[in-house]
Amino acid sequence: MYCSPESAVALFVLGACIGSFFNVLIxxxxxxxxxxxxGSRCPSCGTPIKWYHNIPVVSYLFLKGRCAYCGAKISPRYVLVEVLTAFALLALCAKFGLSKKLVWATLFLLPLIPAAFIDLDHYILPDTFTLGTLVWGVLSSFLGLSPVNPQDALIGLLLCGGFFLLVAVLSRGGMGLGDVKLAASFGANFGWKVGATALFVSVFMGASFGIALILLRKKGRKDKIPFGPFMILGAYICAFFGRELSRLYLGF
Ligand SMILES: [Zn+2]
Structure with a gap:
């Protein structure tokens, strides 16, 4: 889709503001x-942050990554989340244009960004994101916004969720219920074909990453690695290339 430089900048600013709110959620x-x-406060000195010190990306650069009052270092992750969200929104707009699918994709995929970071920090995927996007997948299929019809959404929900539930039971806690709910959400949003592909891609990435960490002796076999971020990365990849990947690797 053609996008003028002005609208690209506007989308980037909007995305960065959404990312700023995601930081609050995380x-x-x-x-x-x-x-x-x-309102936001400095985590070190507790001083309320003035609005002009809280402008996404810009304030961080202007203050050189430090609190304006106490000079404590502010984690560059705040900017990372803002920039990541801005690029995600831009990419989704470029992929889907101004369409019904853009509404579906934005409300499905953007909230997964804070979910990924919360899982990284705390090893939990809050129901707000997993069940929230699951309900949205079903609802948007009924509203004709998502790429699948209601029947495919429900079959996807049961198959993808059921498969990960089986893995969770067999692995005895190696996979959490949050991952199971997220898998069901992928099925509801993508249908079972692309949903299964997203799970396949995420298991592949997660396993490769885990093996690499063990080989580099950064982690032992018993250490926990959150799986949610890999699933969410898999969902993003499949939002763009799901059809092609499912044909290529799963043969359907
Ligand atoms: Zn401070």
Whole structure:
């Protein structure tokens, strides 16, 4: 889709603002704090952050990654989340154009960004994201927004969720219920073919990464590696190349 430089910049700014809100979710949701109030505070000195110190990306660069009051270092991850969200939104707009599918893809895939970072930090995938996107997958299929019809969404939900549930039971806790719910969500959103491909891609990436860490002796066999981020990366890959990958690797 053609996109003027002005609209690309506008989309990037919008994406960075959404990413800024995702940072609040990543930081506060696992603690059970309100994501609306109070406003942001410096994690070191507790000083409320003024709006002009809280402009996505720009403020971080302007303040050279430090708190304006106490000078404590601010994690570059805040900017990473903002930039990542901005690029994700741009990429989804480029892929789907201004279409019904863009509505489906944005509400399915963007919320998975904070989910990935919460899983990285705390080894949990909150239901808000897993069950939330699962319900959205079914709903959007009924509304005609998603690429699959309601029947395919429900079959996908049961097959993808059922498969990971089996793995979870057999691995006795090696895979969490959050992963199972997320797998069901992939099935509901993508249908079973692309959903299964997303799971296949994520297992492949997760296993490769795990083996590499063991070989490099960064982690032992018993260490936990969160699987959610790999699944979410797999979902992004399959939002763009799912059809091609499923034909290439799974033969359907
Ligand atoms: Zn401070």
């Amino acid at each position: 930081y506060r949701m696992p603690k059970g704090e309100s994501v609306v109030s109070p």
